[in-house]
Structures are given as structure tokens and as C-alpha cells.
Amino acid sequence: MTVVARPPLDGGSVLVTGASSGIGRELAVLLAARVRTLVLLARRTTLLEELRDALVARSPGLEVLVMRADLSDEREVDRVVSEVRERIGLVDVLVNNAGVGDQALFDRSDWERTRQVLLTNVFAVAQLTALLVPSMVERGRGGVLNIGSGAGLTVMPASAAYCASKHFVDGFSEALRADLAGTGVVVTQVCPGPVDSEFDQLAGTVGGMAGGPPQFLRISAAQCAKDAIAGFERGAALVFPGRAYRIAMMMAPLLPRGLQRLQAARGAVRVRGETAGAEMSR
């Protein structure tokens, strides 16, 4: 029987990507009470600095490092990891949380936005993991917490790049977890449904993603972070934050793929009609 590893959060060093807002910010708030060193990474350093000051005021022994990096730039990722190593040494736990969405029919999507989605949600996740996990395995302890999405477990309309990027997170998390079995490094994937954050505004999904779960399943970013950490600590492979959403997602595999395809196609036809209507009335 394989012993389930536990992530070394207490007294450890944890790097959280996308800590400037939403789920990442709330993960940082919860982790601050327990870890020795917290690395907060995002592009908006003013927000990270404000968060750092608030966290240190509450936990005076805590070391907080603010790191600016654009994760859609491979060289920036290399640079920031080297800098983190120089300043705090090895990272015990990596939280791959940063992510962006883009609601658009693929034939009408903007390539630059698609590129951002893929580089941030896919490439940076793999790159950070490749840079930080080997030393965890060498030490026989560590953790990777990947924030995926319910979109990574199904087919959704008008979000091909985002949906596919989260399918990557699903496959990557499961395969990485298998690869690291018995090494002492735990890998957990969190697949949230609708969560209050800046995500919808930036992705153009205000009111919820087309074809996404109903809005009554929406939870706060704080609740999402709390359930994510609880699942990570249990060594769970997959976490669905929020009670009602968890029940809904446990039944989701009962929906045949053919039906998912049909629903997604109907949703896309609706979006195409709505956008054509909006263009005509301009």
C-alpha cells in the first residue's frame, strides 16, 4: 500500500503564484499563519507589498518575499526562480495558482490573448514544476498544489484555449502525482467552479462562463482557499471546493461525453447568435 504524503506546510517555505488577488491571495493569507517563508509572486507588486505588510503585521516571525514576474515569459520564470533560490534557498511547496481565462469562440478569439492563456496556465505551470520539484524529491518531502478548474474536466463552449489549458492541468497533476508516488512529494489538483475574484472581469465571463455551472454554486475565494488547503493536507488527488459544487462534480462523470458535446455545441451556437446580434445592433 502506498503511504499518502503530506505537504510540509508548517515551518516550510511556500511559493504562491498569482498572490495579488482572488484565490491566490486567500491561499497566502491562510498559509501565512503556518509557514516560515512565503513567496508572493505576480505582476502587480503594489498589491503584493500591501499583502506582505498585512501578513507580517499579523505574524511577526514570518518572512515574506515579494517577487514580480510575468509568468507568460519563459525567461522571467527562470530569472525569478534563480532569485528566489538566492534569497531563501529551496522551496518546500509550490502553489501553481496564477491563471487567466478568455471567453471567446475560438475562430473569433484574439491570438495574443490565447497565447497568454496557454503560456500562463500551461507552460509556466510545467516550467515552475520542472525547476522546483527535483530538489523536493531529493529531500524526500515537498508539495505541489495546482489550481485547475471544473473546465478542465469537461467540454465548454467559447473557451477552447482556457478549457484545454485546464485539461492540461488535470492530466499533468494526475501524471505528476503518479510519477512522484513514494517520493514524499504530494501533488493535489483543485478544480473550482465559480469563485468570486477578478477572474470573470478579466476573462469576459461576468455572470459566469458560458455553459458553466449554475451561479448558486458560486463560493468566495476565501472558502475556495480553505477547502484547497484542507484537501492538500489530506494528500487528496482532487479537490472540489464548496459543498454543493462538490456534490454536483461527484455526479458529473455520470454525464456521457456525447451529452457534454451536445450541451457545449448548443452553448456555442447561442454565443455565436448573441454576438452576431450584438454586432448588428451597433
Ligand SMILES: NC(=O)c1ccc[n+]([C@@H]2O[C@H](COP(=O)([O-])OP(=O)(O)OC[C@H]3O[C@@H](n4cnc5c(N)ncnc54)[C@H](OP(=O)(O)O)[C@@H]3O)[C@@H](O)[C@H]2O)c1
Ligand atoms: N474565479 C473562478 O471562477 C475560477 C474558477 C475555476 C478556476 N479558477 C482558477 O483559479 C486560479 C486563480 O484565479 P482567480 O479566480 O483567483 O482570478 P484572479 O483574481 O484574476 O487572480 C489571478 C492571479 O493570477 C495572476 N496572473 C495572471 N496572469 C499572470 C502572469 N502573466 N504572470 C504572473 N501572474 C499572473 C494575477 O496577478 P497579476 O495580474 O498581478 O499578475 C492574479 O494574482 C486561476 O488559475 C483560475 O483559472 C478560477
